[in-house]
Amino acid sequence: MPRTTSNKGLVLIVEDEPSQMELLSFNLTAEGYNVLRAEDGEEGLLLFQENNVDLVLLDWMLPNTSGLEVCRQIKRSKRATDCHVIMLTARGEEDDRIRGLDIGADDYIVKPYSIKELLARVRSGIRIRSAAKVDDMLTYGTIKMEINRRSVTIKNSVISMGPLEFKLLQVLLESPKRVFSRTQLLERIWTDNLDVETRTVDVHIGRLRKAIRAVNNEDLVKTVRGFGYSLDNIS
Amino acid sequence: MPRTTSNKGLVLIVEDEPSQMELLSFNLTAEGYNVLRAEDGEEGLLLFQENNVDLVLLDWMLPNTSGLEVCRQIKRSKRATDCHVIMLTARGEEDDRIRGLDIGADDYIVKPYSIKELLARVRSGIRIRSAAKVDDMLTYGTIKMEINRRSVTIKNSVISMGPLEFKLLQVLLESPKRVFSRTQLLERIWTDNLDVETRTVDVHIGRLRKAIRAVNNEDLVKTVRGFGYSLDNIS
DNA sequence: TAGATTTGTCACATAGTTGTTACATTAAAT
DNA sequence: ATTTAATGTAACAACTATGTGACAAATCTA
Known part of the structure; x- marks a missing residue:
């Protein structure tokens, strides 16, 4: 191997x-x-x-x-x-x-x-x-996202997630380590449906984490208290 | 024979x-x-x-x-x-x-x-x-398509299907594992007839699946919920 | 022309996704 | 240590996406 x-x-x-x-x-x-x-x-x-x-x-x-x-x-x-x-x-x-x-x-x-x-x-x-x-591929650390296959892997294990979690991860992967506020994420991802609570973002971040956790025990989504979330390997 | x-x-x-x-x-x-x-x-x-x-x-x-x-x-x-x-x-x-x-x-x-x-x-x-x-053969796994002859086989068994299902399979076969949205498929396959519901794609995907199922019990057409369809061996 | 095949749409059943809320937990401030 | 605000998350109802049989219209074939 x-x-x-x-x-x-x-x-x-x-x-x-x-x-x-x-x-x-x-x-x-x-x-x-x-x-x-x-x-x-x-x-x-x-x-x-x-x-x-x-x-x-x-x-x-x-x-x-x-x-x-x-x-x-x-x-x-x-x-x-x-x-x-x-x-x-x-x-x-x-x-x-x-x-x-x-x-x-x-x-x-x-x-x-x-x-x-x-x-x-x-x-x-x-x-x-x-x-x-x-254009077709986003990578950060051990995460790989192939956009036109809609597939995400961590250390070569496939992760499955809902469409919104996928988009969310895509946005985070496009600027790793950058901290996004809940509002920014809402604007980027919920482009059509505008009347959504900011707390909803938290829930979907949770779902993304759960999907990742199924394969990888280290949490790659970092919470920045008071600001929002970012993708980061914490050490 | x-x-x-x-x-x-x-x-x-x-x-x-x-x-x-x-x-x-x-x-x-x-x-x-x-x-x-x-x-x-x-x-x-x-x-x-x-x-x-x-x-x-x-x-x-x-x-x-x-x-x-x-x-x-x-x-x-x-x-x-x-x-x-x-x-x-x-x-x-x-x-x-x-x-x-x-x-x-x-x-x-x-x-x-x-x-x-x-x-x-x-x-x-x-x-x-x-x-x-x-020049006129497409292959993915056990599927073989001979385009001019309009013939498709899986594990050497012939599959029969309508013209639209054939085109559909051809597009999928040209980029295996790639996920196509319904709109993309409409644009590629229904080139002339533009006023067709996106749901029509679902119906034809269903017909393609049925044709394949007649010979092969594993479903090779994968639904990617929220995005579209792709050709894939699910495991 | 008659008959067969193909096609697009609809309706309904089913299954997956989403937004919200309520409560639990955590981190910071006092 | 206590208080307070922010965040995590299970649960649930509403919503949305998908699979599929039926059917009439369109098209092809003999």
Whole structure:
């Protein structure tokens, strides 16, 4: 189980040869990336769809679903802009390389490659993409919110909450450590329904806390007596 | 039904002369293709409709239904785009050849032909089509959708549904796990007809679920209360 | 044209969410 | 230590969102 508090990025490796997989996985982990491994195309696609992957290292010769198809599916999906695809081709597979770039792979590396070069390409790929990704994702400490999946996780455990609690957390996450007054929160979140007691905010903060507590015993929502609430790790 | 796991492709031969059939069948099998044999047009059509055929070798002079008719039927069917038709004509049947191409045959070979040339044409035909086919497939977990053929399968069982449910599933499948609001779905799917209630989306989601349920008891369409729907394996 | 299929809306049942209140608990001020 | 105001939270009724069968209108198909 890889420790997940690294913020370098999540790399998906799709490679059927165990020795290659080990080599890549070891080096990327050592550099601080989180690594997901898939041994064939189907598994790769599934992992891609289920996780917020920053970069894919994709072997071109795969059992079952081909690298070509995996790449096409990735690039067709609407998360495509977020994710950099580097394909790994054997020398001489020039046709595939051209088709791969046609379909939208962002880069390719010819085997055998130097690990140093590969790591450099990965770094650059992640750098390019990390900017675009921000709109869809909010992070603070171990909390991750993926807005268009409406999903919140703490330390990779999913938290479920009502719509208002979600919005509330979203506002807090957009400016961590900032203290919001009850009135400010009402204005931001209860945009249409204006005649709501300020005490209602307290109740929903309580509900948010309860949802978080189901997974994490440390209270991440701080009460600032006399002012309001903020998101903060208390220590 | 008889779909083995060779990845070269499935070829349907429609030819009434036993010696020709043997020659073709032997050579194609030797090259690694899967072969289906039909001795007349009717059988050919039947086999075509029941199998996922990549390429048809179609003799022009046939008992019962003529090659012309078979070709027309194939090209009229919904899987036409997936399937390459090569017609085999005797020297001098120029009229038929022109008519064949008119109707949508993709290539023709004049008898007597060299096997080498025929194999080359088959290879090229399959290559063209498999690229096209890959382009029109969407996958998530055990769901597979072939867009041009308008077919959806879960765990290899076919699901039938109305056109709107198909589009709906297609949109969801393009971004699995992403939550779409009813309005977003209306904008994407009801592009022309703009005055539709948002509740209509619910009804069609229900119909999609029902269609899926006929085959798979796990509900793959997730309701995200207060926001909309997404495609997801719930666990 | 007849028959089948598809479509949009409605009505009702069910299930989840929300705002409020009342009481408990806490923190600060005296 | 006592008082006071602010905050936490369980409970509950009202409200809102969703699932779904029924049905008539529209559309397609043979």
